[in-house]
Amino acid sequence: MSGTNTTSGATPTHYQIAVGSLNPVKIDAALEGFRSVFPGATFSATGVLANPGVDSQPFLDGMALLGAWNRAQHVLRLCPDADYWVGIQGGVQWDPYGLNTGEGNGYSGQLQAFSWVVVLGGDRGELMGKSRTVTHYLPSDVTDLMRFGYDLGSAHYRAHRGIDYNPTDGSVGLLTHGIYGREESYIHAIIMALIPHRNPTVAF
Numbered sequence: 001m002s003g004t005n006t007t008s009g010a011t012p013t014h015y016q017i018a019v020g021s022l023n024p025v026k027i028d029a030a031l032e033g034f035r036s037v038f039p040g041a042t043f044s045a046t047g048v049l050a051n052p053g054v055d056s057q058p059f060l061d062g063m064a065l066l067g068a069w070n071r072a073q074h075v076l077r078l079c080p081d082a083d084y085w086v087g088i089q090g091g092v093q094w095d096p097y098g099l100n101t102g103e104g105n106g107y108s109g110q111l112q113a114f115s116w117v118v119v120l121g122g123d124r125g126e127l128m129g130k131s132r133t134v135t136h137y138l139p140s141d142v143t144d145l146m147r148f149g150y151d152l153g154s155a156h157y158r159a160h161r162g163i164d165y166n167p168t169d170g171s172v173g174l175l176t177h178g179i180y181g182r183e184e185s186y187i188h189a190i191i192m193a194l195i196p197h198r199n200p201t202v203a204f
């Protein structure tokens with residue numbers, strides 16, 4: 001069912017997106033991403049509580065990807081009549097590279113933050129696209145709190161005593177002083193995850 005109807009004069013085809021989250025930032029971002037990629041179609045998006053099947057703040061890239069995939073698969077089961085199924089899962093990871101400045105083995109001790117996005121399409125979710133948001137590095141006070149089990153949002157909130165931290169803009173919005181927000185980061189990853197859906201005859 002992926003595709004667009006751009007025939008002039010014809011009613012645009014309408015597609016339903018099911019997003020595996022009740023978070024409005026994720027739902028709005030999914031809608032915006034689909035509208036950008038398929039301007040000839042119309043979309044509506046519904047958020048559904050989905051089980052990521054991983055920790056609420058996975059500490060590994062692959063676990064965040066699994067969380068996004070699990071959310072997409074769960075929402076596919078819950079909303080089989082939708083046209084697309086989206087899972088978005090935030091995660092962090094200890095920077096495996098850093099720079100070897102001669103003071104260690106290159107391990108920087110910094111935490112990277114990012115989210116994975118999985119978009120399923122096709123009749124039964126057999127067509128999958130995925131992408132990761134941009135990565136940003138976390139301040140050391142936030143990192144220290146996360147070592148003790150705080151999730152990213154709570155760690156920022158505590159480190160900044162609630163001042164300036166707004167969950168809608170998230171960590172990335174706070175640290176870029178509003179230049180780049182959480183929704184924007186999701187929109188860009190949705191657009192990338194839609195590449196296989198935008199090119200359904202190409203093998204990926």
Ligand SMILES: O=P(O)(O)OP(=O)(O)OP(=O)(O)OC[C@H]1O[C@@H](n2cnc3c(O)ncnc32)[C@H](O)[C@@H]1O
Nearest residue numbers: 021022023088089090151152153170171172173182
């Ligand atoms: O209801 P769900 O869909 O679980 O939404 P969530 O906001 O908990 O989102 P995630 O599980 O994907 O994200 C894990 C945590 O990362 C937090 N977070 C803070 N800043 C973020 C940012 O810039 N980008 C992504 N996640 C961020 C978010 O508030 C969560 O505590």
